[in-house]
Amino acid sequence: MNHVPYIGSGPYCYANSFAMMFGDRGPSTAVIEFAAGGPFGMQLVGGMLPFFDPYGWTPEAGFDDALAALGWTSAVRRGGTAEQALAALGAALADGPVWVGPVEMGHLRHQPGMTGPIGADHYVVVLGLADGWVLMHDPQGHPYATLPVDDFMAAWRAESVDYATPFTLRTSFRQIRTVTEEAAIEAALPAARRWLAMEQGRHLPAGTIGNAEAAERLAGTVEAGCDRGLRDHLVHFAVRVGARRVADAATCLGRIGRGEAAAVMDRQARLIGALQHPLVVGDDAAAAALLRRLAPSYGELLTALA
Structure with a gap:
C-alpha cells in the first residue's frame, strides 16, 4: 500500500508557530517537525505518561538543531520576573511578531473549555x-485571538509544564543561508538517529522508558484497564500528533530516497493512527495488540537509518 x-488539522503548535515566523521563505511544517526530531521514538515519561x-x-530540546538544519537563527530570552518579561515582549513587538512558549494551554481562556492548568504545553x-490585552495567532485554530494580559501571563509562566522555563520567547528570526527542504531533511538525520538510539535524554523523571519497552509497557497498562486520564491524553493529543508527525517523517524520508526507513515509518504511522478508534470505543485489547505490533519497529527503523 x-x-x-496527510494534510489537515492537528496539534502542531510549535511547527505552525515556527512556520508563521519564517514566512514565505520557510519550509513546510512536515520538514520543521522532522528537523526538530519529534518523530523518532516513543517514551513513557515516569513510566506512566506516553508520547510518540x-x-x-x-520540543525545546529539538529547536536549536531544527533551526541549524533549516538555515535559520533566532534569539532566545527566558526567565526573569513577570514585569521584566512583559516589558521584553512589548519591546520585541516593535520589530514584529514574537514566538512565545511553552505556555500552559489551560490558561488560554479564548479556547473553549479552558478554565485552569491542565499540564499541556503550547506555543x-x-x-x-495594548490596553491590557494580548493579540495572538494561536495555531490551535484561533487566528487573531485576544486574551487579557493576566491570563496570558499565567499561561506564559508555565508552572505546570514540566520542562518549561517561565517566560520563554524567541525573536530576531533570521535566515542565514538558503537550504532546500531535501537538504534540511538530510542535515537532520544525524540528530534523528541519536534520538532514536536514546542517546540524548537528560534529566528524566525516574522510571522513564523508551521505544519498544515503552510500547510494551503501555500495551500492558491499557490492556489491564485504561483509566479516563490516560485515555483522554491518548485520544485528544498523543495519538493525533504522533500519527501525524510520523506520517510526515515518512513523507520526508521518501523525498530523499530513504525508501526502507520511509516504509518503516509509514507502518508506524498506520499503527499509531489505528489506535484512535479502539481507544475511543473502549476496545482496549485491540489497542494493546496494536502497541505490541509497534514495539519492534523502533529497532527496525534504527537499522534502516544507520
Whole structure:
C-alpha cells in the first residue's frame, strides 16, 4: 500500500508557530517537525505518561538543531520576573511578531473549555500588546485571538509544564543561508538517529522508558484497564500528533530516497493512527495488540537509518 501524505488539522503548535515566523521563505511544517526530531521514538515519561516522540525529548530540546538544519537563527530570552518579561515582549513587538512558549494551554481562556492548568504545553505567535490585552495567532485554530494580559501571563509562566522555563520567547528570526527542504531533511538525520538510539535524554523523571519497552509497557497498562486520564491524553493529543508527525517523517524520508526507513515509518504511522478508534470505543485489547505490533519497529527503523 502506498504512503499517502496527510494534510489537515492537528496539534502542531510549535511547527505552525515556527512556520508563521519564517514566512514565505520557510519550509513546510512536515520538514520543521522532522528537523526538530519529534518523530523518532516513543517514551513513557515516569513510566506512566506516553508520547510518540523520542526518549528524553521535549520540543525545546529539538529547536536549536531544527533551526541549524533549516538555515535559520533566532534569539532566545527566558526567565526573569513577570514585569521584566512583559516589558521584553512589548519591546520585541516593535520589530514584529514574537514566538512565545511553552505556555500552559489551560490558561488560554479564548479556547473553549479552558478554565485552569491542565499540564499541556503550547506555543503561539504574539502580534500585539495594548490596553491590557494580548493579540495572538494561536495555531490551535484561533487566528487573531485576544486574551487579557493576566491570563496570558499565567499561561506564559508555565508552572505546570514540566520542562518549561517561565517566560520563554524567541525573536530576531533570521535566515542565514538558503537550504532546500531535501537538504534540511538530510542535515537532520544525524540528530534523528541519536534520538532514536536514546542517546540524548537528560534529566528524566525516574522510571522513564523508551521505544519498544515503552510500547510494551503501555500495551500492558491499557490492556489491564485504561483509566479516563490516560485515555483522554491518548485520544485528544498523543495519538493525533504522533500519527501525524510520523506520517510526515515518512513523507520526508521518501523525498530523499530513504525508501526502507520511509516504509518503516509509514507502518508506524498506520499503527499509531489505528489506535484512535479502539481507544475511543473502549476496545482496549485491540489497542494493546496494536502497541505490541509497534514495539519492534523502533529497532527496525534504527537499522534502516544507520
